[in-house]
Amino acid sequence: MIEFRSVSKTFPGGARAVEEFSLVIPARRITVLVGSSGSGKTTLLRMINRMVEPTSGTVEIDGASVLERDPVTLRRSIGYVMQNSGLMPHFTVLDNVATVLRLNGTSRRDAHARARELLGTVGLDQSLAERYPSQLSGGQQQRVGVARGLAADPNILLMDEPFGAVDPIVRTELQRELLRLQRELDKTVVFVTHDIDEAFLLGDRIVILGAGARIVQEGTPEEILTAPANDFVAAFIGADRGxxxxxxxxxxxxxxxxxxxxxxxxxxxxxxxxxxxxxxxxxxx
Ligand SMILES: Nc1ncnc2c1ncn2[C@@H]1O[C@H](COP(=O)(O)OP(=O)(O)OP(=O)(O)O)[C@@H](O)[C@H]1O
Incomplete structure (x- = not known):
């Protein structure tokens, strides 16, 4: 379980990205943070693994504040998948996936064996293992990004618009794969998107955010669809459309x-x- 307690973040320069945000994110479920551009979604996600430090408040994982953990160890224990895969261009697919394991002290041989296994997990052919990221399609790169996020077998997987840059057909495929993976691996997934359809498809719980990461509504897809909290939510989810x-x-x-x-x-x-x-x-x- 991840818990935000009255978390605020003001960036140097004065942008108040997050104001007094409190939320409990349940373990072993997909929680989707959805909101328009600039609502603070990425900032929230990055405060979980201390890529961003809160200005005030705390973020806890299973009751322990992340602020008391060593940031590097913390980051390596949490999977992180971002929009443009974030792969290292001069590393092969296998080395990209194996990096965190190597950093955590796993031998090259064992790290590569595990990386090969993970390629299978995310539906990639072994023949791609020795390629470089530029030799892959966008969808394949995102799969490698997911494999890398899973490499250290983290309990928590943070996903920041991971399927935002691929075409709609590949996107649908990747979304289905994520649901399959989640059934298999049972991770705590925090998924950021600005696409409400993606949120409804993937989320066990959905958190709709307004400016400053203000929670406009939180609930299951069913709760939000059947009882939008206000006109903003109704308009955002297109309650009266299509x-x-x-x-x-x-x-x-x-x-x-x-x-x-x-x-x-x-x-x-x-x-x-x-x-x-x-x-x-x-x-x-
Ligand atoms: N490093 C930074 N320095 C200054 N301001 C920042 C920084 N990172 C984010 N912000 C500001 O904080 C606010 C929230 O940004 P954030 O990236 O969290 O939003 P988001 O909801 O993820 O947006 P998007 O969907 O466009 O990625 C924005 O106003 C942004 O300009």
Whole structure:
């Protein structure tokens, strides 16, 4: 569990990126921080591994303040994946993935063996191991970034718009892979995005942020979709638009689900159709 307690951050020069931010981030779940540009998402993420130091307040991991940990050791114990993969251009894929392990004292041989294993975990072919980052596609680079983030087998994985720079098809693929990985590896993931669709797809919990990282609403996707806290959230999630505002209509050949623009999005099978008033669900008696 990660806990922010009244955390503020003012950068030199006076930008108040985060003001009195408090939040509990549950273990073994994906928590998504979503908000518009400049709302302080990256600053929050980087205060977890002390890449940014809070001006006041504390960040705790399992009850212990990160401010009391050695920043270098702390950083190496937490996975970090960023938008442009952050790979070292003159290192091979294998060496990029193995770096943290080497820094933590693992032998070259063992670090490479583990790195090869991780390429498999993130769905990359072993034949890419000796390539350099510039010889990979954007999507492959991001996978290497994820493998590197997982190298030290951290409990916590911080992801800062990791799929922001790839095309929509690859992005969908990477999102699915992350959900699969999470089911397999059971990490505490803190994921930053400005894309509300991505937040709904990935988040077990979603935190919608306004300026200064003010929490506008926090909850499960279901809670936010069914009860947006205010007009800002409703507008941000597009509550009255397209696929967020579905209704059921009876048509000649069956029951269909129609979006806010009147387009048919799918069908409703008899088993999942809501029971009409007066009927008993199940109907066995
Ligand atoms: N190193 C820095 N020095 C000065 N100001 C900074 C620094 N880093 C961030 N800021 C400012 O703090 C505020 C929050 O920035 P942050 O990067 O956390 O926002 P964000 O929500 O992640 O934005 P984006 O979605 O554009 O990445 C912004 O006003 C930004 O200009």
């Amino acid at each position: 696929k967020r505002a579905l209704r059921v209509e009876q048509r000649a050949h069956g029951t269909v689900v129609v979006d806010a623009d009147g387009r048919v999005q799918g069908t409703l099978s008899p088993e999942s159709a809501p029971a009409s008033p007066g009927t008993t669900a199940g109907g066995m008696d």
